[in-house]
Structure formats: C-alpha cells, structure tokens
Amino acid sequence: MDWIERLNKAVNYIEENITEEIDFTRAAKIACCSTYHFQRMFAYMSGTPLSEYIRRRRMTLAAADLQDAGAKILDIALKYGYSSPTAFNRAFQNVHGITPSAAKKEGAPLKSFPPVSFQITIKGVEEMNYRIESKEAFRIIGVSEPLSKEIEQNFHVVPEMWQKAAADGTIPALAQMMDREPLGLLGVSACHDDEDWRYYLAVSSSKELTGNLEEYHVPAATWAIFSGSGTNRSIQELEQRIVTEWLPGSGYEYGDAPDIEVYLNADPDNAKFEVWIPVTRKE
Numbered sequence: 001m002d003w004i005e006r007l008n009k010a011v012n013y014i015e016e017n018i019t020e021e022i023d024f025t026r027a028a029k030i031a032c033c034s035t036y037h038f039q040r041m042f043a044y045m046s047g048t049p050l051s052e053y054i055r056r057r058r059m060t061l062a063a064a065d066l067q068d069a070g071a072k073i074l075d076i077a078l079k080y081g082y083s084s085p086t087a088f089n090r091a092f093q094n095v096h097g098i099t100p101s102a103a104k105k106e107g108a109p110l111k112s113f114p115p116v117s118f119q120i121t122i123k124g125v126e127e128m129n130y131r132i133e134s135k136e137a138f139r140i141i142g143v144s145e146p147l148s149k150e151i152e153q154n155f156h157v158v159p160e161m162w163q164k165a166a167a168d169g170t171i172p173a174l175a176q177m178m179d180r181e182p183l184g185l186l187g188v189s190a191c192h193d194d195e196d197w198r199y200y201l202a203v204s205s206s207k208e209l210t211g212n213l214e215e216y217h218v219p220a221a222t223w224a225i226f227s228g229s230g231t232n233r234s235i236q237e238l239e240q241r242i243v244t245e246w247l248p249g250s251g252y253e254y255g256d257a258p259d260i261e262v263y264l265n266a267d268p269d270n271a272k273f274e275v276w277i278p279v280t281r282k283e
Helices: 003-016 024-030 035-046 050-066 073-079 085-096 157-167 170-177 232-249
Strands: 130-135 138-146 185-190 198-204 214-218 221-230 252-254 259-263 271-281
Touching: 003 024, 003 035, 003 050, 003 232, 024 035, 035 050, 035 232, 035 259, 050 073, 050 085, 073 085, 138 157, 138 170, 138 185, 157 170, 157 198, 170 185, 170 198, 185 214, 198 214, 221 232, 232 252, 232 271
Parallel strands: none
Antiparallel strands: 130 221, 138 198, 138 214, 185 198, 185 259, 221 271, 252 271, 259 271
C-alpha cells in the first residue's frame, strides 16, 4: 500500500474517532511510521499541526451541532472532549471568533475546516542534493532536553536550547570533543514511541563524559542525507521539501531512527548543513 494511502487511512481513523480521545500512536501505526514522523509528515503536508487540525475539525462539527435549536452548549462541549465550559468557549472562539452562545443565533458567521485528504503533487522545480548511506551505530555526547509528544509544543524548546548552549560555552566545548563522523554539531531528535522523547545538541565523539554531558547511541540505519545552506529557516524549508517532494516518489519511507541535523559550520546567517532522514525501502 502506498504511504500516501496509509496517511489518508490514518486521517480516516481520526475522523471516525473525532469525538473520542485520538491516539496519536495508533494513527501513526496505521500510517506505518513512528508517532514523531507521523506528526512531522502531517504538519509539513497539511500546513497545520496535527493537534490544531483536530481542534479545528471538532470546532467545525461543534458549530454545526449548535445550529440545532435544542442543543445545549454543555452537552456539545462534553461531546467533543471539553469537561470545562470555559475551555470549550476558548477553543471555539479561537476557531470561529465568536462564542458558542453567539453561534446559536441565526446568521452567525462561522468557519468550516473540512477533512484533509493527501495526494501527490508533482513539483520538482528546484534540485535536491542527496545521497543514501548505511551507517553503523555511533555514539554522541552532549546536552539534552525532553520533548513533548505533541511536536508543535517543542517549537520554543530547541531554539532556546541552542541559545543557552552558545551563551554558556557548551557549543565550543563540544566542538573540541568532536572526533568521529559525522563531523559537525548535531541536533538529534530521539523520538522512539516506546521511550521518552529527547532532543540532543551533541557531537559524535569517543571522549569520556565530563560535567553535565550525556551520551546517546544513534542506532544503525540507512539515511537519506540532504545538503543545504542558509539560515535556520532554510533548514526547515529543506525538511518540508524532503517530506512533500522527495519522499512520496523516492521509493523509500521513514525508518525507525532519529532525525539528525548536522551543522557543518558556525555561521548562523550562512550555515552549511545536512539533514539526515532515516529511511527503508518500500515493500
């Protein structure tokens, strides 16, 4: 089964259970990838984080329910998973711009967010430079922070971590300990479904741990390695292109290993970097 088809089946699961608690892990298994990679694919391809998509869909359906003259706001709030009327009111206003009570009035302006459906769109205007490499497991050392399993909550964690590491001398100290490939500062998203998710700012090294440094062993895997240059925004754009343009027609799908960003120089305004995506051949 094509992975785009599997992704749509995961969306169908979400729609069929929209009034229940959505199990992101189950949705990811339907899509045949990790929870982390499922959320990344969904956000890059739809332009909306998964949790935000679910909220919009629930509020779209809640607005339709409120048009029923006999509907009670509290009952609708409970139907869509809000035990607190205040929380439901806030979520509804964030989507529609009006309160649930105002939405019950005839002629109330409402918004509708239909179910998403994925398909392959041929783009390919710009070239993408990549190589496929199989590598043995390797050890990294550095500092880490826990990540939320709803990945949009982590948008502030990682940049703040890099800023702190630059200010307190961690980055130059790590650079001195680098002695193994890949040679560069590494951003490693270790997000296995059966473990706590963590982000490592690290280097590949055989050196002993000192101070507050930690170690992590990146598992053996096959990687699609993409090269690029520019700012932090450039690397995000490259990651989006990998998911939306390269992956659908590549003959590969996500493997079970961390995503890795390799920063090859220290210039934030003109960085040279690589993005490592774990891949397996499609069956």
